[in-house]
Amino acid sequence: MAVESEIVEEDKEVQPEQSVEEAVQEEPKEETRSVLPGDLIGTSEEFIPKSGAYLDRGNIYASASGIVKINNKDRSISVDPVTNTPPHLQVGDIVIGQVTDVKDSVALVEIAGIKDKGEREIVNADQAAIHVSNVKDAYVKELYYEFAPFDIVKARVLDLRNMRLSTVNKELGVMKAYCGNCRNVLKIDNSKLKCPKCERTETRKLSSDYGTGII
Numbered sequence: 001m002a003v004e005s006e007i008v009e010e011d012k013e014v015q016p017e018q019s020v021e022e023a024v025q026e027e028p029k030e031e032t033r034s035v036l037p038g039d040l041i042g043t044s045e046e047f048i049p050k051s052g053a054y055l056d057r058g059n060i061y062a063s064a065s066g067i068v069k070i071n072n073k074d075r076s077i078s079v080d081p082v083t084n085t086p087p088h089l090q091v092g093d094i095v096i097g098q099v100t101d102v103k104d105s106v107a108l109v110e111i112a113g114i115k116d117k118g119e120r121e122i123v124n125a126d127q128a129a130i131h132v133s134n135v136k137d138a139y140v141k142e143l144y145y146e147f148a149p150f151d152i153v154k155a156r157v158l159d160l161r162n163m164r165l166s167t168v169n170k171e172l173g174v175m176k177a178y179c180g181n182c183r184n185v186l187k188i189d190n191s192k193l194k195c196p197k198c199e200r201t202e203t204r205k206l207s208s209d210y211g212t213g214i215i
């Protein structure tokens, strides 16, 4: 078992196209190798994938961001999620954020976290936008009826270059909203939002998880 991994190490060293810098980075401590989901971390001939890793056509990939752990006893390879590896945003990710501004055609959202990746600082995102065409399947008359500043929203990442988000889906949309009058948290009352304090009613593009706290 140990022999096999040594052979792999040697193979790496003699690869001519690898720069000295890369060889130095990769070679000495495999235990501290930091990876992102989708990164190739080994093969089924070398290891058995455990938590944070998956097998696809003989290759083992990371399914989580974290540090690669190799157990030489049972030949297992896993990825330990670590808090100092900030998550990278990817297209298709479900994010949680707060609406900072609502304009005629776009709601601006400050992304706070990625679903399943913890609410940690995200490397490649700050301000995102939900365009009026990506709010819901139905026609949107006024974006002001769908979102308001301070709303907590759950949305899907459409593209990273323009940081466009979508809430077109039953479970996507506003998770928590505040009364525009008294700032109390609005409650669902007959599929409308109502302020329990001042009784003002408001409308939003609601997530089916509104008020549940479920992300």
Ligand SMILES: [Zn+2]
Binding pocket: 179, 180, 181, 182, 183, 184, 195, 196, 197, 198, 199, 200
């Ligand atoms: Zn109120």
